[in-house]
Amino acid sequence: QSALTQPASVSGSPGQSITISCTGTSSDVGDYNYVSWYQQHPGKAPKLVIYDVSHRPSGVSDRFSGSKSGNTASLTISGLQAKDEADYYCNSYTSSVVFGGGTKLTVL
C-alpha cells in the first residue's frame, strides 16, 4: 500500500490561509470519505484536527477545514497563527490504513 502524497513543506504569514493537499488513488481517498488529518508538534503525539474529510473534533479551532475532490483531499488553515507551525499528516482508510508522508508548515 503506497503512502498518500503530500507536499514536503508549505509556508505562510500570520493571518494568511494555506492549503495542504493529500493525493491518493481511486482505491483510497477517492473511494472513501474516511480522510483524516493530524497535527504534530515536535516531540509531541499527533493530534486529530479533521476526520471524515471535513468534520472537526470537539475543541479544534474552526480555522481548520477539510475537503475532498476526486482522489485529492485538502486541509485548509485560515488566519494562520504561530502555534499552527507543525507537521501535518493525512490519512485514509482503504482495505487497511495509509498515511501521507507529512507536510511541514512554517509560519513566517
Place this chain on the structure above:
Amino acid sequence: EVQVAESGGGLVKPGGSLRLSCAVSGFTFNNAWMTWVRQAPGKGLEWVGRIRSKADGGTTDYAAPVDGRFTISRDDSQSTVYLQMSSLKTEDTALYYCATGGHWFEFWGQGTLVTVSS
C-alpha cells in the same frame, strides 16, 4: 478525561521479541477499535495495525511490513491493548503510539520507544 498510556518499549537485539502495552482510561474501551502507529526517528507516521472491538469480531489487520511478525490483542477487562512483536528488525526501531479508533484516531498516547540494535 481520556488517557492513553503505552509501556514496554526498550532496547532489543535483532531477531528478538518485545510486548508493548497500551492502557486506556476515561473511555468506553469495550466498544472501541484500537490502532498502533509507529514513527521512526525523524520520519513520518506509519500505520502498524488495528484490532476491532469484540462486537465487531475482534479481528485484526496489519501493515505489510509487520504482518506475520506482530500480533495485536486486547483485554477488555483491563482496558488494555497489546502489541506482541517478534523477529524484530533494525527497521522496526521507532516510537510506537497507541490510538483509539480504526479509521481515524482521536486519542493518542505519548508513545513508547523501541530500539532494535545489536
